[in-house]
Amino acid sequence: xxxxxxxxxxxxxxxxxxxxxxxxxxxxxxxxxxxxxxxxxxxxxxxxxxxxxxxxxxxxxxxxxxxxxxxxxxxxxxxxxxxxxxxxxxxxxxxxxxxxxxxxxxxxxxxxxxxxxxxxxxxxxxxxxxxxxxxxxxxxxxxxxxxxxxxxxxxxxxxxxxxxxxxxxxxxxxxxxxxxxxxxxxxxxxxxxxxxxxxxxxxxxxxxxxxxxxxxxxxxxxxxxxxxxxxxxxxxxxxxxxxxxxxxxxxxxxxxxxxxxxxxxxxxxxxxxxxxxxxxxxxxxxxxxxxxxxxxxxxxxxxxxxxxxxxxxxxxxxxxxxxxxxxxxxxxxxxxxxxxxxxxxxxxxxxxxxxxx
Amino acid sequence: xxxxxxxxxxxxxxxxxxxxxxxxxxxxxxxxxxxxxxxxxxxxxxxxxxxxxxxxxxxxxxxxxxxxxxxxxxxxxxxxxxxxxxxxxxxxxxxxxxxxxxxxxxxxxxxxxxxxxxxxxxxxxxxxxxxxxxxxxxxxxxxxxxxxxxxxxxxxxxxxxxxxxxxxxxxxxxxxxxxxxxxxxxxxxxxxxxxxxxxxxxxxxxxxxxxxxxxxxxxxxxxxxxxxxxxxxxxxxxxxxxxxxxxxxxxxxxxxxxxxxxxxxxxxxxxxxxxxxxxxxxxxxxxxxxxxxxxxxxxxxxxxxxxxxxxxxxxxxxxxxxxxxxxxxxxxxxxxxxxxxxxxxxxxxxxxxxxxx
Numbered sequence: 001x002x003x004x005x006x007x008x009x010x011x012x013x014x015x016x017x018x019x020x021x022x023x024x025x026x027x028x029x030x031x032x033x034x035x036x037x038x039x040x041x042x043x044x045x046x047x048x049x050x051x052x053x054x055x056x057x058x059x060x061x062x063x064x065x066x067x068x069x070x071x072x073x074x075x076x077x078x079x080x081x082x083x084x085x086x087x088x089x090x091x092x093x094x095x096x097x098x099x100x101x102x103x104x105x106x107x108x109x110x111x112x113x114x115x116x117x118x119x120x121x122x123x124x125x126x127x128x129x130x131x132x133x134x135x136x137x138x139x140x141x142x143x144x145x146x147x148x149x150x151x152x153x154x155x156x157x158x159x160x161x162x163x164x165x166x167x168x169x170x171x172x173x174x175x176x177x178x179x180x181x182x183x184x185x186x187x188x189x190x191x192x193x194x195x196x197x198x199x200x201x202x203x204x205x206x207x208x209x210x211x212x213x214x215x216x217x218x219x220x221x222x223x224x225x226x227x228x229x230x231x232x233x234x235x236x237x238x239x240x241x242x243x244x245x246x247x248x249x250x251x252x253x254x255x256x257x258x259x260x261x262x263x264x265x266x267x268x269x270x271x272x273x274x275x276x277x278x279x280x281x282x283x284x285x286x287x288x289x290x291x292x293x294x295x296x297x298x299x300x301x302x303x304x305x306x307x308x309x310x311x312x313x314x315x316x317x318x319x320x321x322x323x324x325x326x327x328x329x330x331x332x333x334x335x336x337x338x339x340x341x342x343x344x345x346x347x348x349x350x351x352x353x354x355x356x357x
Numbered sequence: 358x359x360x361x362x363x364x365x366x367x368x369x370x371x372x373x374x375x376x377x378x379x380x381x382x383x384x385x386x387x388x389x390x391x392x393x394x395x396x397x398x399x400x401x402x403x404x405x406x407x408x409x410x411x412x413x414x415x416x417x418x419x420x421x422x423x424x425x426x427x428x429x430x431x432x433x434x435x436x437x438x439x440x441x442x443x444x445x446x447x448x449x450x451x452x453x454x455x456x457x458x459x460x461x462x463x464x465x466x467x468x469x470x471x472x473x474x475x476x477x478x479x480x481x482x483x484x485x486x487x488x489x490x491x492x493x494x495x496x497x498x499x500x501x502x503x504x505x506x507x508x509x510x511x512x513x514x515x516x517x518x519x520x521x522x523x524x525x526x527x528x529x530x531x532x533x534x535x536x537x538x539x540x541x542x543x544x545x546x547x548x549x550x551x552x553x554x555x556x557x558x559x560x561x562x563x564x565x566x567x568x569x570x571x572x573x574x575x576x577x578x579x580x581x582x583x584x585x586x587x588x589x590x591x592x593x594x595x596x597x598x599x600x601x602x603x604x605x606x607x608x609x610x611x612x613x614x615x616x617x618x619x620x621x622x623x624x625x626x627x628x629x630x631x632x633x634x635x636x637x638x639x640x641x642x643x644x645x646x647x648x649x650x651x652x653x654x655x656x657x658x659x660x661x662x663x664x665x666x667x668x669x670x671x672x673x674x675x676x677x678x679x680x681x682x683x684x685x686x687x688x689x690x691x692x693x694x695x696x697x698x699x700x701x702x703x704x705x706x707x708x709x710x711x712x713x714x
Binding site (some may be wrong): 003021098114120121124126129131132133134136169172173175176177178180181182183184185186187188189190191192193195196199201202203204205209211212213214215216217218219220222225226227229230233236237239240241242243244246247248250251254255257259260262263265266267268269270271272273274275276277278295296298299301304305306307308309310312313314315316317318319325353355356357 | 367398413443471477478481483486490493521525526529530532533534535537538539540542543544545546547548549550552553556558559560561562566567568569570571572573574575576577579582583584586587590593594597598599600601603604605607608611612614616619620622623624625626628629630631632633634635652653654655656657658659661662664666670671672673674675676677682684710712713714
């Protein structure tokens with residue numbers, strides 16, 4: 001099988017490595033950045049380097065366009081123009097409806113692997129990047145079945161789990177669970193800065209991890225995110241509108257002082273999150289422990305090591321240092337009541353105050 | 358010095374322990390729950406247990422009301438009625454303007470220690486709970502100076518860092534950095550549940566840690582949070598309104614497809630968060646690493662131990678398991694470029710793929 005990869009960064013390079021080693025494919029790469037292209041060749045991500053899109057795509061059975069979102073549509077267009085009649089062209093962009101025009105071509109099937117980030121560099125490419133990862137495919141009504149089947153088989157061979165979804169649903173899902181959370185984090189960071197500034201404070205008081213967690217993705221790499229925000233705005237704007245409407249309902253509950261409604265809303269948020277994150281899959285409900293620890297090197301290791309030795313798996317973990325960075329709170333999420341009890345005991349034995357949250 | 362503590366849970370019990378051991382105080386406790394009161398006595402959090410508020414407060418120099426927010430105003434009122442003329446009465450509630458009526462009494466000074474949670478139980482009380490913690494005090498214009506000074510000195514003696522702030526600013530700050538983030542987490546969880554449900558999905562696809570982080574505090578303990586939301590609604594509603602307005606501006610940028618404005622907004626959110634969380638204090642800018650790890654017990658320990666041995670301090674950490682729980686991504690925040698490089702190298706040597714985010 002001959003594969004062309006247009007754009008050989010982290011994702012494109014990993015496709016090349018995986019396809020060469022696992023699918024015994026011949027991989028030809030192209031990248032507008034010659035240094036990146038040379039690097040991809042030197043680490044074995046591609047068999048050969050092409051000097052332009054046409055020569056890369058010529059004779060290919062499968063083409064992956066792994067260009068940044070901003071250059072995606074044009075690169076896909078060029079790839080389709082250069083590709084043969086029996087060649088499937090796909091991409092790896094984070095939003096899918098923007099390629100609707102390409103979808104009119106029966107050889108195009110959009111894709112989006114849920115792995116890595118778009119621009120982290122070919123030097124981090126790995127053969128197993130897609131191992132077990134969901135890889136969304138967005139075939140259009142007129143996509144060719146035999147080409148879809150070829151792409152699907154290749155993705156399975158390199159370890160991914162392809163899942164068909166229509167482009168609109170894909171973009172709405174991603175807006176709900178990724179793009180909107182990024183927007184909220186940004187807005188919250190800006191609002192806190194102006195509220196604190198107005199009160200003459202420069203730092204967030206150590207009120208707990210909520211602000212830290214809620215703004216963790218604030219200001220994510222603009223080189224990637226400006227493209228994502230703008231290319232998915234058709235799905236993101238309705239998500240923002242729905243959020244604003246729901247926020248308005250909460251406001252009304254509060255204005256009415258309706259404690260019962262507030263409790264019901266709060267309880268339902270907990271159930272929603274638990275269900276969405278599959279909290280039930282881990283041998284029982286997930287419980288949270290909070291331990292107070294001095295903020296010094298090695299303290300996380302002590303806890304994690306004690307739990308690891310006892311066979312207790314840490315499902316999730318968050319640290320919040322105190323304002324002066326001298327101590328902090330480690331929140332740990334553990335699956336199953338027995339493991340939770342064991343973890344609480346072990347952490348207590350290490351001398352750290354610990355409580356269930 | 359004689360101290361009365363009304364409500365001997367985690368906070369009240371810790372005040373008792375710290376005041377007895379560090380300030381050589383005589384502590385009398387009262388709690389409507391007799392079992393809790395007996396427990397506080399047995400662990401040495403109080404010297405004596407009173408059967409009602411009046412006898413607890415009689416002859417006290419300082420009274421701390423550590424009742425749940427819902428019972429706070431009434432308990433403060435009773436304490437003031439029973440307290441002598443030279444007694445300072447304070448509280449530890451999360452919102453402060455609700456006690457405005459009490460503030461008319463020159464003996465009342467509101468307080469809020471940024472430590473622990475209100476209802477985690479006296480069995481977790483500790484002498485050092487307030488060590489290094491900010492303890493907001495909200496004196497009213499007519500509060501007595503000598504009583505303020507007594508309270509301030511006592512708090513310093515038990516290890517806290519008292520900071521005077523007016524009640525309105527306190528509540529606005531807490532709304533911005535704690536209460537609003539909780540509201541957003543709840544609304545986001547609910548919206549994602551309905552979007553995914555509409556698309557026939559039950560679980561959040563593994564798109565990265567943003568949704569997990571953004572909803573971490575969703576559905577926090579209703580027994581505490583319904584009171585907080587409703588008691589601070591005067592500050593929370595304007596915060597919600599400001600948030601909705603700022604969200605509207607982002608919506609407008611997106612609707613206009615204004616990529617330049619989106620980039621500027623995103624970049625400024627990053628600067629705001631870095632500054633608010635004091636990213637500059639840690640020996641250089643804070644950098645983020647992301648490592649892919651198998652999801653098994655002990656893996657966090659391996660990483661944390663290697664970094665700890667090398668003297669690299671982990672400032673913050675977040676795990677995101679993959680959808681099938683077989684592997685996951687560990688995000689690590691490290692201060693200072695030298696430590697960041699060292700951490701990247703050490704994690705790579707452990708065999709985990711790692712990249713700067």
